[in-house]
Amino acid sequence: xxxxxxxxxxxxxxxxxxxxxxxxxxxxxxxxxxxxxxxxxxxxxxxxxxxxxxxxxxxxxxxxxxxxxxxxxxxxxxxxxxxxxxxxxxxxxxxxxxxxxxxxxxxxxxxxxxxxxxxxxxxxxxxxxxxxxxxxxxxxxxxxxxxxxxxxxxxxxxxxxxxxxxxxxxxxxxxxxxxxxxxxxxxxxxxxxxxxxxxxxxxxxxxxxxxxxxxxxxxxxxxxxxxxxxxxxxxxxxxxxxxxxxxxxxxxxxxxxxxxxxxxxxxxxxxxxxxxxxxxxxxxxxxxxxxxxxxxxxxxxxxxxxxxxxxxxxxxxxxxxxxxxxxxxxxxxxx
Amino acid sequence: xxxxxxxxxxxxxxxxxxxxxxxxxxxxxxxxxxxxxxxxxxxxxxxxxxxxxxxxxxxxxxxxxxxxxxxxxxxxxxxxxxxxxxxxxxxxxxxxxxxxxxxxxxxxxxxxxxxxxxxxxxxxxxxxxxxxxxxxxxxxxxxxxxxxxxxxxxxxxxxxxxxxxxxxxxxxxxxxxxxxxxxxxxxxxxxxxxxxxxxxxxxxxxxxxxxxxxxxxxxxxxxxxxxxxxxxxxxxxxxxxxxxxxxxxxxxxxxxxxxxxxxxxxxxxxxxxxxxxxxxxxxxxxxxxxxxxxxxxxxxxxxxxxxxxxxxxxxxxxxxxxxxxxxxx
Numbered sequence: 001x002x003x004x005x006x007x008x009x010x011x012x013x014x015x016x017x018x019x020x021x022x023x024x025x026x027x028x029x030x031x032x033x034x035x036x037x038x039x040x041x042x043x044x045x046x047x048x049x050x051x052x053x054x055x056x057x058x059x060x061x062x063x064x065x066x067x068x069x070x071x072x073x074x075x076x077x078x079x080x081x082x083x084x085x086x087x088x089x090x091x092x093x094x095x096x097x098x099x100x101x102x103x104x105x106x107x108x109x110x111x112x113x114x115x116x117x118x119x120x121x122x123x124x125x126x127x128x129x130x131x132x133x134x135x136x137x138x139x140x141x142x143x144x145x146x147x148x149x150x151x152x153x154x155x156x157x158x159x160x161x162x163x164x165x166x167x168x169x170x171x172x173x174x175x176x177x178x179x180x181x182x183x184x185x186x187x188x189x190x191x192x193x194x195x196x197x198x199x200x201x202x203x204x205x206x207x208x209x210x211x212x213x214x215x216x217x218x219x220x221x222x223x224x225x226x227x228x229x230x231x232x233x234x235x236x237x238x239x240x241x242x243x244x245x246x247x248x249x250x251x252x253x254x255x256x257x258x259x260x261x262x263x264x265x266x267x268x269x270x271x272x273x274x275x276x277x278x279x280x281x282x283x284x285x286x287x288x289x290x291x292x293x294x295x296x297x298x299x300x301x302x303x304x305x306x307x308x309x310x311x312x313x314x315x316x317x318x319x320x321x322x323x324x325x326x327x328x329x330x331x332x333x334x335x
Numbered sequence: 336x337x338x339x340x341x342x343x344x345x346x347x348x349x350x351x352x353x354x355x356x357x358x359x360x361x362x363x364x365x366x367x368x369x370x371x372x373x374x375x376x377x378x379x380x381x382x383x384x385x386x387x388x389x390x391x392x393x394x395x396x397x398x399x400x401x402x403x404x405x406x407x408x409x410x411x412x413x414x415x416x417x418x419x420x421x422x423x424x425x426x427x428x429x430x431x432x433x434x435x436x437x438x439x440x441x442x443x444x445x446x447x448x449x450x451x452x453x454x455x456x457x458x459x460x461x462x463x464x465x466x467x468x469x470x471x472x473x474x475x476x477x478x479x480x481x482x483x484x485x486x487x488x489x490x491x492x493x494x495x496x497x498x499x500x501x502x503x504x505x506x507x508x509x510x511x512x513x514x515x516x517x518x519x520x521x522x523x524x525x526x527x528x529x530x531x532x533x534x535x536x537x538x539x540x541x542x543x544x545x546x547x548x549x550x551x552x553x554x555x556x557x558x559x560x561x562x563x564x565x566x567x568x569x570x571x572x573x574x575x576x577x578x579x580x581x582x583x584x585x586x587x588x589x590x591x592x593x594x595x596x597x598x599x600x601x602x603x604x605x606x607x608x609x610x611x612x613x614x615x616x617x618x619x620x621x622x623x624x625x626x627x628x629x630x631x632x633x634x635x636x637x638x639x640x641x642x643x644x645x646x647x648x649x650x651x652x653x654x655x656x657x658x659x660x661x662x663x664x
Contacts, residue, residue, distance in 0.1 A: 188377060189377060189593055192593040192595075192604035193608070196604055200603075214523065216523075220595065221599065244597060255523065259523055260527075260556040261555060262552040264576065267555060276524075278528075280525060
């Protein structure tokens with residue numbers, strides 16, 4: 001068993017939204033009692049649509065947001081109870097790679113300045129004289145030419161900018177990398193480069209990764225485990241094979257069926273989509289009672305409105321939060 | 336099959352810091368009645384500029400059309416008077432944009448915005464146009480259409496807004512619908528709904544659909560015909576079944592292979608090195624040459640678009656020389 005690096009225990013995040021006046025503020029439950037374990041050398045993929053709470057979860061995992069309840073433990077330390085220098089130390093160990101390489105880099109700083117900044121914040125990590133070398137090494141590590149140190153972000157393509165973002169995240173030698181939609185802003189032909197780079201770096205550095213994306217085929221490729229989120233809750237978790245070939249939650253099945261199949265021969269065989277999910281994800285300000293998915297589920301019964309299904313499974317590796325999990329049939333759900 | 340739209344030798348230039356650059360260069364295709372043509376390309380491929388040229392909605396100061404014809408139902412819309420073009424736009428060809436929030440007027444109720452189209456093109460009275468707007472909203476699957484017609488764009492979700500924009504595009508009963516990345520900003524389950532809607536509408540009205548996208552899955556699901564664009568040029572064109580079964584351009588093949596598949600798990604993905612070129616500094620010869628695994632020395636001269644099989648075109652020196660090139664990928 002690999003070393004546990006990061007563990008979320010029943011973390012929830014609630015936001016108060018709306019005007020303060022006359023007590024009309026309402027509660028938005030962005031993340032609801034999520035458990036998650038990140039181990040060294042392993043990638044956990046999180047999939048879900050917008051509004052599923054996956055980005056809020058990422059912010060809590062890296063310590064940017066404080067959970068309303070529950071806790072995040074990083075290398076055995078409670079991340080959200082740390083203060084001052086111990087917090088600063090801890091935050092080295094977990095870094096975030098953001099979606100948009102166009103806005104997450106300061107346009108007025110050169111690549112060298114961007115990559116040096118982490119060492120200025122943590123001066124004990126590298127003596128001043130060695131920092132330029134460190135920065136060139138980082139650039140080389142992500143496959144960029146160290147000659148380009150004096151350039152500005154706008155002089156790079158989207159894929160190169162995302163590489164710079166990854167280099168910055170790796171500067172402090174983190175143990176855990178949280179990637180929030182790291183390739184979705186990139187051109188199709190460039191996405192594969194960045195995915196391969198992340199996989200190589202993980203192997204080399206033994207990182208534990210959280211890979212958040214809405215693109216199921218990308219997550220299936222990169223992840224060792226996949227958690228499916230819907231309206232702030234994990235509704236199913238398992239190995240990529242479990243999730244893809246033996247989905248037990250109706251939402252997982254519908255989500256997989258919604259992805260257009262790029263293999264045209266499968267369309268020709270008439271294996272086109274069978275399920276088109278009706279309606280849209282409900283507002284997290286007013287989620288349905290019981291199972292959040294019941295309003296769009298084709299097999300919901302009265303129990304689903306009354307009782308929240310909890311994650312469980314005979315097979316502890318494959319967990320599903322559904323009162324009426326789907327029969328496990330062999331073979332892939334046709335896309 | 337009759338071609339409703341024929342684009343021939345279209346060239347669109349954009350103003351850049353270094354002068355005018357060709358965003359669309361020698362692009363030709365035809366759109367047949369009731370069929371879907373997918374234009375597949377990455378950023379800078381010229382796919383959106385081509386669509387905008389068809390509607391006459393290119394940015395006026397930053398762009399110009401310097402060559403080519405765009406025939407819509409037998410009329411070259413680049414030659415006709417602006418007033419006539421306005422009639423064609425809407426009544427013959429209408430467009431759905433990626434970003435419905437910025438394409439709709441934020442301060443007018445959506446029903447009113449649809450009404451405008453009906454009144455302008457079909458000379459309907461106000462009352463009839465209003466009824467028509469509600470019918471259209473209902474047609475595109477907006478629940479409680481009568482009430483929702485009075486709502487403003489911001490009161491709709493992303494998917495519902497996209498439906499409103501489709502309703503608006505349908506207001507003058509066009510024969511051709513141009514959809515520029517209509518589902519890119521949407522979640523997959525909503526994307527599936529919108530693609531189904533487009534498919535149904537097209538079927539019912541025998542509309543032609545020009546679908547602009549970067550998503551291979553969307554193309555595989557929707558297209559009857561495919562045009563693959565790169566750096567402003569058509570690299571491959573043909574019937575979708577034919578192009579998917581026998582891609583004849585290295586770029587098309589590489590794109591198809593870069594999509595992660597279940598059976599590739601545990602292996603590195605096939606990559607296309609580098610990134611799409613800047614149109615103001617295109618490489619000489621074949622624009623894909625610097626990224627092409629099969630590039631040879633004669634690729635530094637511009638390859639012609641050659642018909643390799645009936646209706647199947649590829650712009651590659653190698654495809655022309657060696658027809659077996661498609662066999663090994």
